[in-house]
């Protein structure tokens with residue numbers, strides 16, 4: 001028993017997804033309110049696809065439940081199970097985009113037809129949806145006569161045309177080139193914002209998550225490691241994966257007031273006052289590099305060596321070895337002046353005002 005009330009999800013998704021495999025266990029609780037867009041993020045193999053497949057009904061649960069608008073779709077303990085085609089769930093999956101032998105309008109009309117609409121009404125509805133996604137003039141084309149971006153829009157129209165209580169999108173923009181991706185992202189945002197049901201989106205791209213989602217849920221190794229609105233998750237990462245995703249350096253130590261002791265030989269001064277176990281996070285742009293120990297006081301400086309240098313926008317990103325393995329962003333001029341080559345010893349400094357500290361225990 002997972003102890004969640006059966007009726008909790010009136011108007012949205014309430015799920016406790018437990019899927020056991022030989023070498024992997026997914027155990028994730030998810031709630032998505034009607035009208036809310038949630039992004040599911042995580043590294044390769046974290047269980048994102050397994051979670052989407054379980055919600056769609058393509059992967060039965062081992063335990064837990066999927067409850068949509070107050071109705072159980074899967075609850076092994078009660079032997080309750082609804083097959084995929086009877087779930088009010090629309091999917092936009094990479095390996096399941098469109099029926100290749102049907103035209104765009106037939107693809108979109110397929111779901112409404114199966115829901116009982118007659119042929120003419122289903123086609124009218126499908127044409128309305130194609131107009132809505134800007135593809136009215138492509139209605140009779142087959143999927144192979146469409147560009148990747150157009151096929152993606154038809155797939156979205158097909159998913160939304162059945163008025164799903166939940167729409168699931170698996171990396172909806174991954175296959176698109178940069179320009180198409182930008183336009184499609186903007187359009188997708190408009191359609192998801194207008195969708196009255198719940199929406200769950202899997203992505204590797206933090207930008208997609210920030211633009212499209214109201215809330216982020218991060219999974220690693222089958223578990224939720226962090227969730228919250230974009231502002232909180234990006235400002236207060238709680239795992240290395242999330243820190244990399246949002247581009248921050250992250251470490252943890254023991255805090256007393258503004259001081260956080262990370263190692264015996266390294267204490268950082270932070271902008272925030274915390275007590276007990278704490279994370280510290282700061283951006284690579286806050287780390288200054290010096291050839292020698294900076295003269296103006298020992299606060300937040302440490303000796304390091306250059307592990308590697310890579311391009312990062314207009315600047316260079318320097319990976320440092322030493323007591324604090326962090327990244328520092330420097331201008332090409334600074335890199336040249338410091339002769340930053342692998343193995344080079346440097347001094348790193350970070351201003352206390354730029355170091356955020358927050359408790360490890362979630363409040």
Ligand SMILES: Nc1ncnc2c1ncn2[C@@H]1O[C@H](COP(=O)(O)OP(=O)(O)OP(=O)(O)O)[C@@H](O)[C@H]1O
Pocket residue numbers: 021022023024042043044045046047048049050051
């Ligand atoms: N059919 C399967 N049989 C057994 N194990 C599987 C199967 N499909 C996936 N797995 C395992 O389940 C785990 C989760 O895989 P899943 O595809 O859900 O991850 P993901 O987060 O979607 O990853 P990616 O970002 O790489 O798509 C992995 O360890 C994977 O190896």
